[in-house]
Amino acid sequence: MARLRRSFYEGRADRVARALLGKRLVRVREGRRLAGVIVETEAYRGTRDPGSHAYRGRKPRNAVMFGDPGHAYLYFTYGNHWMLNLTCEPSQRPAAVLIRALEPSEGVALMKRNRRVEEEVEIASGPGKLAKALGLDGALNGEDVVTSRRLFVEDGLSAGRIGVSSRVGLSEGWERKWRFYIAGNRFVSRGKPSLPRKP
């Protein structure tokens, strides 16, 4: 399968987020391929988006968001979890797509071990789970996924019907409908039911 090129990531974050559904995220670690089909994403774009890390300007942590498209932005949160984003839009325009869930396809046994779970549906049905399953952390922050041998995205099949909803877990900016998922796919995360949200 062909790898996605730089031009793929240059578009608006919400469009890239949609387009990433059905593509294959690949992690190569110690010579082994760990991979899955992207089934859930969220877009964060611009300095006006109160849900985005770029909302309060450029800081050391979010600097990758302001750089070239097609790079991994990995950040640590909640004291436990790494989140994988892929930057998009031209340089200086802060934007990224959070990869929220995968349907596992290669290296399933190893990913289960990384996660210490038995059920396939538990491997990567959420952004923190996904990073753990693939062995992603701050060491890969800034990685160029267009050229990297360790982390990249390959073209895939059509995603089929796409669902749209509010983004998960935000106290501000949740009214933007920038979460996208493959409708009916069982590996999509359920999100966090107790957070404030409007129908």
Next chain:
DNA sequence: CGAGAGATGCGCT
């Protein structure tokens, strides 16, 4: 099986 809270560490106020 759904709701709720604790875990856990870092960046910012």
Next chain:
DNA sequence: GCGCATCTCTCGC
């Protein structure tokens, strides 16, 4: 200190 683009476990039904 507080809040966080979360996860997991414990309760109670």
